[in-house]
Amino acid sequence: MAVGSLPSATLAYADEVPRPATASRAWRKFARNPAALLGMLILLAVVGAAVAADWVAPHDPARQSLRRRFTPPVWAPGGSATYPLGTDQVGRDILSRIIHGARISLLVGVLAVVVSVLVGVTLGLVSGFVGGRLDTVIMTVVDITWSFPQLLLALAFVAALGPSLVTIVLVLGFTGWERYARVVRAEVLALREKDFIEAARAMGVGSARILLRHVLPNTFSSIVVLSTLQVAQAILQEAALSFLGVGSGRTYPTWGQMIALGRDFVSVAWWLATFPGLAILATVLAINLVGDRLRDALDPRT
Amino acid sequence: MTAFVVRRLIRLVVVCVGVSLVTFAILHASGDPVSLIMPEAPEADRAVLRQALGLHDPLIVQFARFVGRAAGGDFGNSFFHRTPAFGLVMERMPTTLTLTLLSMALAIVVALPVGIYGAVRRGRAVDQVATGAVFLGQSMPVFWTGIMLILLFSVQWRLLPVSGWDSWTSVVLPTLTLGAFTAPLLLRIVRSSMLEVIGLDYVRTARAKGVAEWLVIGRHALKNAALPLVTVTGLQFGLLLGGAVITETVFAIPGVGRLIVGAIRQLDFPVVQAGVFMLAMIVVSVNFTVDVLYVYLNPRIRLR
Numbered sequence: 340m341a342v343g344s345l346p347s348a349t350l351a352y353a354d355e356v357p358r359p360a361t362a363s364r365a366w367r368k369f370a371r372n373p374a375a376l377l378g379m380l381i382l383l384a385v386v387g388a389a390v391a392a393d394w395v396a397p398h399d400p401a402r403q404s405l406r407r408r409f410t411p412p413v414w415a416p417g418g419s420a421t422y423p424l425g426t427d428q429v430g431r432d433i434l435s436r437i438i439h440g441a442r443i444s445l446l447v448g449v450l451a452v453v454v455s456v457l458v459g460v461t462l463g464l465v466s467g468f469v470g471g472r473l474d475t476v477i478m479t480v481v482d483i484t485w486s487f488p489q490l491l492l493a494l495a496f497v498a499a500l501g502p503s504l505v506t507i508v509l510v511l512g513f514t515g516w517e518r519y520a521r522v523v524r525a526e527v528l529a530l531r532e533k534d535f536i537e538a539a540r541a542m543g544v545g546s547a548r549i550l551l552r553h554v555l556p557n558t559f560s561s562i563v564v565l566s567t568l569q570v571a572q573a574i575l576q577e578a579a580l581s582f583l584g585v586g587s588g589r590t591y592p593t594w595g596q597m598i599a600l601g602r603d604f605v606s607v608a609w610w611l612a613t614f615p616g617l618a619i620l621a622t623v624l625a626i627n628l629v630g631d632r633l634r635d636a637l638d639p640r641t
Numbered sequence: 642m643t644a645f646v647v648r649r650l651i652r653l654v655v656v657c658v659g660v661s662l663v664t665f666a667i668l669h670a671s672g673d674p675v676s677l678i679m680p681e682a683p684e685a686d687r688a689v690l691r692q693a694l695g696l697h698d699p700l701i702v703q704f705a706r707f708v709g710r711a712a713g714g715d716f717g718n719s720f721f722h723r724t725p726a727f728g729l730v731m732e733r734m735p736t737t738l739t740l741t742l743l744s745m746a747l748a749i750v751v752a753l754p755v756g757i758y759g760a761v762r763r764g765r766a767v768d769q770v771a772t773g774a775v776f777l778g779q780s781m782p783v784f785w786t787g788i789m790l791i792l793l794f795s796v797q798w799r800l801l802p803v804s805g806w807d808s809w810t811s812v813v814l815p816t817l818t819l820g821a822f823t824a825p826l827l828l829r830i831v832r833s834s835m836l837e838v839i840g841l842d843y844v845r846t847a848r849a850k851g852v853a854e855w856l857v858i859g860r861h862a863l864k865n866a867a868l869p870l871v872t873v874t875g876l877q878f879g880l881l882l883g884g885a886v887i888t889e890t891v892f893a894i895p896g897v898g899r900l901i902v903g904a905i906r907q908l909d910f911p912v913v914q915a916g917v918f919m920l921a922m923i924v925v926s927v928n929f930t931v932d933v934l935y936v937y938l939n940p941r942i943r944l945r
Contacts, residue, residue, distance in 0.1 A: 479652075479655055479659075480659075482652060482655075482656055483655070483656050483659030483660070483663075486656050486660070486879070486921070486924060486925050486928055487659075487660060487663065487879070487921055487924070488879035488880070488882050488883050488920060488921060488924050489879070489880075489883065490883030490886060490887070491882070491883060491886070491901075491917050491920055491921065492663065492917075494886070494901065494902070494905060494917070495663070495664070495667045495905075495913060495917050496667070496670065497905075498667070498905035498908075498913055499666075499667045499668070499670035499910075500670055571780065575780075575782055578782050578784075579782060579783070579784065579887055582782070582784045582887070582890075583886075583887065583890060583902050583905075584902070584906060585902075585905060595782070595784075598782070598784060598785055598788065599784075601788065602784075602788055602891065605788060605791055605792060605795075605796060605803070606795075606796050606803070609792050609796070612785065612788045612789075612792075613789070613792070616781075616782060616785035616788070616789070619780075619781075619782050619785065620777075620780055620781055620782075620785070623779075623780035623781075624776060624777065624780035627776060627779065627780055628776065631776075
């Protein structure tokens with residue numbers, strides 16, 4: 340009967356509207372944006388360079404030679420094709436050092452975010468789900484972390500604990516977790532009253548299982564977007580700390596440390612500071628482009 | 642309203658205690674303070690110093706003493722300069738604040754018109770260029786921007802000094818550097834808060850009434866967009882001070898940031914503590930003021 344089938348058809352329609360973004364749909368939306376694809380390509384290149392640094396880099400990044408110090412880039416007068424981006428004050432190849440420096444930047448960026456996500460998501464879940472006094476305590480800590488200038492906090496603790504890769508990762512990780520706690524808590528609070536959680540509880544599912552199987556997956560897309568953008572910030576922060584001389588130590592080249600050296604020779608050799616900075620710019624820009632597009636692509640409303 | 646301010650005040654106190662705790666922890670996380678102050682002294686002298694510094698007391702007692710002294714501006718003497726750390730910090734504070742405020746002003750002068758125009762002519766050439774510039778600006782390390790400006794203006798064209806803070810010419814490049822760091826943040830906020838307001842009914846009504854376009858934007862829309870603008874700008878103040886610390890280092894400006902970075906290298910913990918504490922206090926009080934102002938100025942949210 341035509342009349343009888345009408346309401347059910349309308350109902351089916353209404354159900355389809357808030358459909359969550361499925362992976363393929365999100366990918367199609369993402370890939371439609373040329374800037375995001377460009378970002379993806381740059382990012383792949385940087386990751387590739389970092390992983391294969393030992394084979395890709397034309398020279399040993401630590402090898403010095405005073406005879407070829409301050410060689411300008413290949414296109415400048417006096418440049419040599421052996422050192423495409425020139426050499427520094429002790430004759431080390433800039434290109435090779437940039438390629439090796441990508442390792443520290445990406446490693447610190449990703450690991451710091453992993454720490455932040457683990458801490459922030461756990462506390463956010465607990466805060467939102469348990470509520471009460473625990474919630475107040477956790478949110479106060481979030482407030483304190485948020486009001487403290489992050490760079491100062493990082494500086495202070497790297498100073499106290501001594502510069503090392505582990506310190507940097509932990510300090511950046513423990514100063515950047517509060518955004519996840521906020522977002523996850525808000526989502527948990529919103530989800531807690533939803534029917535499907537109610538249903539799960541009525542079926543006798545335990546709290547831990549509800550949190551991990553039903554609540555957590557729903558916060559996934561926010562976490563993905565936040566963490567992508569945080570990797571970019573963490574890379575900038577690591578570079579700033581290295582620049583200020585409290586980075587991961589002197590043994591391995593980092594972009595920030597290369598720029599700090601370039602500052603000392605700014606009137607002699609412009610290429611020392613310029614190229615590592617361009618490397619940071621390209622990497623961070625690429626991540627930001629990808630992250631920004633991800634936010635749109637994963638948003639079911641757009 | 643009063644209840645709100647009281648709640649915020651309590652939170653302010655809690656945050657201040659948290660900041661103190663972190664600052665206090667800086668020294669203790671570094672290991673034995675005595676071996677930092679007198680690295681080569683005999684054990685007997687060390688014991689005397691330990692007693693004098695009260696290092697035998699329980700941590701909670703030491704913390705209480707630290708907070709009490711910090712409240713009075715006493716962070717102890719600098720290990721290096723042998724003068725009160727607080728004085729060293731406060732001497733340099735005006736320089737840091739001047740740099741920060743000048744850059745903020747520069748950023749506002751650029752971001753406000755461009756952001757408003759971008760929001761009004763959304764998706765047009767100016768908006769797209771501005772959005773691109775925001776992406777670029779937010780991906781650039783501050784210190785690198787500074788060095789690139791030095792390369793251009795000081796090395797290439799010999800127009801401005803490479804470093805220092807003694808004449809107005811030496812102020813230009815640091816202000817530009819920190820301004821270039823701040824402007825993209827502001828621009829984004831201006832644009833999004835304007836966009837939010839422009840779509841509202843009352844703006845359409847104003848237009849329908851035949852109010853001139855510049856009046857609609859400048860008077861009706863901007864007034865309502867200004868509130869979130871001020872708030873978010875205030876909340877970014879911590880980021881801005883962090884940028885100031887880096888900028889001071891690049892241009893060798895005698896401010897608090899450079900003092901802290903130097904003190905970290907010399908393991909001069911009283912100075913690190915005093916500097917970090919005072920900068921954090923500034924950020925905390927700016928956040929508090931902005932929070933209260935927001936509620937005070939916004940008739941829609943009085944109590945929550």
